[in-house]
Amino acid sequence: MKEITAAAVIDLMKKVGVEEKVIKKLKNDVPLLKQGIDSIDLPAILAAAEKQYDLDLSDCTADKVKTIDEFVSFINARIK
């Protein structure tokens, strides 16, 4: 599978209904929870990523996916 970029993570956020004004301000290297993504949206984004890329995040640790950059690296490492 082709490697993904930050744009693919943004697409996942749009799919679960994260507000456009929050998405517009996102920085790739800052924790998502510090940028207006809340504890309701984040697991929904992770669930959408699971479905899209055939992953299992059930027991993934909390420190693996904090920023968009980490999200991209995490997914790319698993879809190779």
Next chain:
Amino acid sequence: MKEESMESFSNFLEILDSHASRRGNKTALYCNAEQISYAKLNENINRFGNVLKSIGIKPDRQVVLAFPDGPASFYAFFGALKCGARPVLLSPDLSRNEYDAILLDCNAAALLTVTSCEAAGAGMQASVKKLLFDDPNFNLLLQRADAHLETYFRPADEISFIQYTSGSTGNPKGVPHSQRDMIFSARQYAGHILNMTDEDVVFSASKLFFGYGFGNSMTFPLYYGASTVLFPGRPTPSDVFQIIQQYSATLFFAVPTFYHMLIKTMEGPTFLPSLRLCVSAGEALPAHTYGIWKKLTKLEILDGIGSTEALHIFISNRQGDVHPGSSGFLVPGYETKIVDESGMTVREGKQGLLQVRGKSTAPFYWNKPSESAKNMLPDGWLNTGDYYIEKESCYTYQGRQDDLFKVGGAWVSPVRVEEAMRSHPAVFECAVTSRKMEGLLQPMAYVVLSPGYQEDPDLTRQIRGHVLNQLPGYMCPVQINYVAQIPKTRTGKIQRFRLRKQFEGKKEEL
């Protein structure tokens, strides 16, 4: 004050009187810019109690309180206790219908709340007297009220207050407790496990209306003459770090989901020099969450299990002896047994239902005799509804007996979420269960679509939005799976366990 000198107290109000006279200037509560001493706390409790008496509240009547966490919760709770009424401390975030149902269930005589709370519109029954804490007239009443109040004598083991917890159908159940229960949990858990003293400054991200938050922020610090930091809204991770630093908090309490959120905002090792201990309860703390927190902060988290019915934690890890992924060991003063479905004790290492006995357990559910008979067993045993394994005295959580599950420390009733989802036109049938995401449980739904609708991310977003409009965010499914049918028994009951197994099976294939 050393614990030994506290042994003589059997009534919590005597403890507050004693603090007011022996440590009157000591800060009991911090809230934003406010700093309330033990003397002032006692004085305001008396004023509140006198206002309640002045509006005709008699002993043995229930007084419902719905406030954001703050000093008013303390004044109203103990003011009601002091004049012999029974306080019922509720979340300020319930719907008007939920307040009405609880006011009716507990036969409330009065409702104290604030104008911004939905409760302000509830209780239209003529018999419920409503007081708004932020109403200038109420403040006038308070200012004019006498600062002295004789304590109504109530034996320590009589029902003194009621907490509400979620039932399996989502209808809240009243859990009555006595002042003896408060004192017992303070001595056994905060004393023996946390070694709490009057030098502690406590901050709990979990709110006062939860049994867990009630002990953390109210019972324990007030018992030991410590200080509590109160935060009226929902704290964000940055609020928590700021509060710990600003007030030099020594003990921090949160649910696993909150530790998870804190970790997700930490960009490297974080030094929290004032903290001596962290505590987690409400749901099982994943071992990896414990490990990451310890690595980043060098602080231990004592995970434990408690319940509203037991008032607080009765099994806990110990400082210096933490078993990550387990609930730990019995808190002194409590007994447990692990039984099979027929009530026979199982062998060590075998899974069974956990029962607990101790002097803080509720004797029954308010107005619910059949549910009381199911869970409050003969000889004082309480059925927790949790499956556990006990090995070498260490207890590890295995799951629930019923379909309820906890998200962020709060119960989620699948029935309630299904009801909310079913009112969306695209949802023909649905079932809600839980799944793990990053080690923590989250709600997940299965939907059979109505004719004319098709699976689509837009539709998922709409259905989630529809749920969020009706229920608190933690109840909203993080994932919706579209299916052709929902597994049911011959009598039409949804078999949620089959959906859980099916999901876990699919995960193993990945």
